[in-house]
Amino acid sequence: MIRHALFAWLALAVPSVAQDCAPVTHRDRVFTVCTADLATQKVTLHLNGPDGQPLGSFEALERAVEAPIVFAMNGGMYHQDRRPVGLYVEDGVQTAGMVTQAGPGNFGMLPNGIFCVRADRADVFETRAFAADPVACDAATQSGPMLVIDGALHPRFLPESPSAKIRNGVGASDDGGTVYFVISDGPVTFHEMGTLFRDVLGVRNALFLDGSISRLHVPASGRRDPGRTMGPMIAVTER
Numbered sequence: 001m002i003r004h005a006l007f008a009w010l011a012l013a014v015p016s017v018a019q020d021c022a023p024v025t026h027r028d029r030v031f032t033v034c035t036a037d038l039a040t041q042k043v044t045l046h047l048n049g050p051d052g053q054p055l056g057s058f059e060a061l062e063r064a065v066e067a068p069i070v071f072a073m074n075g076g077m078y079h080q081d082r083r084p085v086g087l088y089v090e091d092g093v094q095t096a097g098m099v100t101q102a103g104p105g106n107f108g109m110l111p112n113g114i115f116c117v118r119a120d121r122a123d124v125f126e127t128r129a130f131a132a133d134p135v136a137c138d139a140a141t142q143s144g145p146m147l148v149i150d151g152a153l154h155p156r157f158l159p160e161s162p163s164a165k166i167r168n169g170v171g172a173s174d175d176g177g178t179v180y181f182v183i184s185d186g187p188v189t190f191h192e193m194g195t196l197f198r199d200v201l202g203v204r205n206a207l208f209l210d211g212s213i214s215r216l217h218v219p220a221s222g223r224r225d226p227g228r229t230m231g232p233m234i235a236v237t238e239r
Contacts, residue, residue, distance in 0.1 A: 026196045030185040034071045036236045043117050045090045045139040054082035056229040058217040067237035072217040076141035078231025086142030112144020113207040121176025124205040147194040147206040157191040168214035171197045171206030183216045
């Protein structure tokens with residue numbers, strides 16, 4: 001009920017051209033929540049351009065995507081040469097493999113997860129559960145850590161953690177028809193971001209995409225966050 005009331009208020013408070021993305025204050029932190037409705041919108045992943053080189057920027061993404069972009073966001077962790085760190089699927093073609101073992105950094109802080117888009121729905125899966133029972137994804141990106149796992153916060157998140165950064169993540173509704181892309185407008189902890197997905201958006205599974213390099217592009221509102229060259233990017237377009 002809280003979630004429905006929140007977005008009903010946002011629909012009235014935000015001009016129609018920018019309804020897809022709106023500010024949400026949670027625990028005295030401001031986030032931008034962008035909502036994709038898969039009944040009318042399409043979610044795609046993009047890494048390389050026609051020349052085989054990484055696109056790297058929202059400007060290059062706009063040239064590569066045929067349909068007008070509603071909003072776009074960085075879409076997962078990557079190596080120095082822009083290659084995805086974990087599983088990566090674009091247009092049904094897998095170009096990077098899944099990583100299931102623990103490792104250094106946020107990506108290796110298990111459980112991590114996979115954002116998977118299919119023809120009629122999108123989901124966030126815990127990586128080892130996905131490996132045990134995989135599905136065919138039209139688009140997929142692996143990152144970590146999971147923010148919310150079956151309704152519970154990642155066990156290593158601490159409410160008093162001193163680690164606060166600009167961060168972004170993704171989660172989907174239980175029926176897979178609505179996808180929530182979230183970016184913080186200032187430094188936040190993993191715990192603050194996880195509770196936003198769980199307690200405000202009502203998401204049972206959510207995935208951290210990246211931190212510090214996190215960026216959002218919303219053409220209708222003129223927002224185009226500056227920053228470093230990106231690896232995978234997520235685009236939301238009208239069907």
